[in-house]
Each structure stands twice: as C-alpha cells, then as structure tokens.
Amino acid sequence: MAWIAGERVILRAWEREDIRARWEADQTADAESQRLGDWHKPPPSLLSREQEWEAEQSEPDASTVSLVIVADGRPVGDITLFQIDPRIRHALIGLSLWRPEDRDHGYGSDAIRALLRWSFGHMNLHRIELAVDATNVRAIHVYEKLGFVHEGRRRQHHFDAGIYHDELTMGLLDVEFWAADGSGPGATRPD
Numbered sequence: 718m719a720w721i722a723g724e725r726v727i728l729r730a731w732e733r734e735d736i737r738a739r740w741e742a743d744q745t746a747d748a749e750s751q752r753l754g755d756w757h758k759p760p761p762s763l764l765s766r767e768q769e770w771e772a773e774q775s776e777p778d779a780s781t782v783s784l785v786i787v788a789d790g791r792p793v794g795d796i797t798l799f800q801i802d803p804r805i806r807h808a809l810i811g812l813s814l815w816r817p818e819d820r821d822h823g824y825g826s827d828a829i830r831a832l833l834r835w836s837f838g839h840m841n842l843h844r845i846e847l848a849v850d851a852t853n854v855r856a857i858h859v860y861e862k863l864g865f866v867h868e869g870r871r872r873q874h875h876f877d878a879g880i881y882h883d884e885l886t887m888g889l890l891d892v893e894f895w896a897a898d899g900s901g902p903g904a905t906r907p908d
C-alpha cells in the first residue's frame with residue numbers, strides 16, 4: 718500500500734524524518750500527551766527509536782500496520798493496526814496526534830475513518846477493537862461517533878499520578894461500519 722487517503726489527511730508509511738518529528742514533539746509534550754501516551758517512564762531516546770525503526774525495516778511484523786498521519790503536508794501523528802489476526806479477521810487500533818495544537822481539527826476522526834475503510838475493505842477484517850482511558854472524553858466521543866460500541870470496563874486498570882484509572886474497551890464490526898459509513902469521498906465499498 719502506497720498510502721491511504723482520507724478527506725483531510727493521508728496515511729503513509731513511516732520515513733526516517735518522521736522518527737525525529739515525533740521525538741521532537743515528545744520533548745515539548747504537555748501533561749495530557751504524557752498521560753494519554755502512557756508515560757509512566759521516560760519516553761525512548763531518538764537513537765533507540767531510530768534503531769527500532771531500522772529493525773522493523775529489515776524484519777517487518779506482519780501482525781502490525783503502523784502509518785504516519787499527514788495533514789497539510791506535515792506529519793502530525795501516527796495510527797496503528799496491531800495484533801492483526803487474518804484467520805479470525807480481527808485487529809486492534811490505536812492512534813495519537815503528537816501535538817496539542819493539531820488536535821480538534823478533525824484529523825483524528827478522518828484518520829480512523831480512512832483506516833477503517835481500508836481495514837474492513839482491503840484487508841477484509843471483521844472486527845476492530847480498542848482500549849481507551851475512561852477519562853479520555855474526546856477520544857471516546859470520536860470512537861462513538863465512528864460507530865464503536867462500548868463492550869467493557871477494566872476497573873482500576875492503570876495507576877497514574879497517584880490515581881487508579883478505569884479503561885474502556887470498544888469494538889466495531891464490519892457490517893456496523895458499512896451501515897454507518899457516510900460514503901464520503903473515497904468510500905467505495907469493495908464488492
């Protein structure tokens with residue numbers, strides 16, 4: 718896959734410069750980014766991220782598709798399908814916009830919708846699942862808007878800044894997605 722086009726963003730493979738762009742964003746990350754990025758330990762160094770990227774280039778992991786979200790020609794975040802199981806047609810999804818100023822512009826919703834179209838269409842997946850901190854109201858709103866259904870609550874799942882946080886699990890089936898998808902530009906359902 719060369720790239721996946723949404724209406725406002727493009728999803729494409731990671732390039733070396735993206736590793737630095739993400740690392741630079743991490744250096745000025747606000748408290749929200751740190752907490753939602755699960756930073757209970759310091760973020761990895763630029764060198765270790767580059768080494769990890771190089772290792773992935775030589776030995777790609779078939780169960781993961783990780784893409785950079787590009788908006789207005791700039792890398793603004795990343796989105797990943799992981800634990801892809803082609804036998805049961807199941808995967809998990811996660812994403813992050815790296816900088817606070819790039820949030821609330823519709824990029825996240827567009828990126829997920831584009832990857833869902835590709836996952837349920839091109840990859841023929843049947844079910845996609847995610848986990849989200851129960852206090853992450855913006856992300857929960859976005860997932861609900863795209864049709865994800867609440868499936869469970871892992872109580873006091875993680876400990877952050879002296880407080881236990883619940884984690885919600887949500888899931889979306891292919892039939893639910895196609896029924897709700899507004900068939901915007903590029904939303905061609907495969908036969």
Ligand SMILES: CC(C)(COP(=O)(O)OP(=O)(O)OC[C@H]1O[C@@H](n2cnc3c(N)ncnc32)[C@H](O)[C@@H]1OP(=O)(O)O)[C@@H](O)C(=O)NCCC(=O)NCCS
Nearest residue numbers: 753812813814820821822823824825826849854855856858
């Ligand atoms: C969560 C995230 C991916 C969403 O992407 P985004 O581009 O910021 O979101 P969008 O602009 O597409 O949509 C935001 C929606 O949430 C709504 N929203 C914003 N703040 C909100 C709040 N405090 N409560 C409820 N809804 C809120 C907006 O009004 C908008 O709704 P609308 O589309 O119905 O108008 C992005 O904000 C992000 O990366 N956040 C930090 C990391 C993170 O939380 N990752 C997800 C971990 S599971």
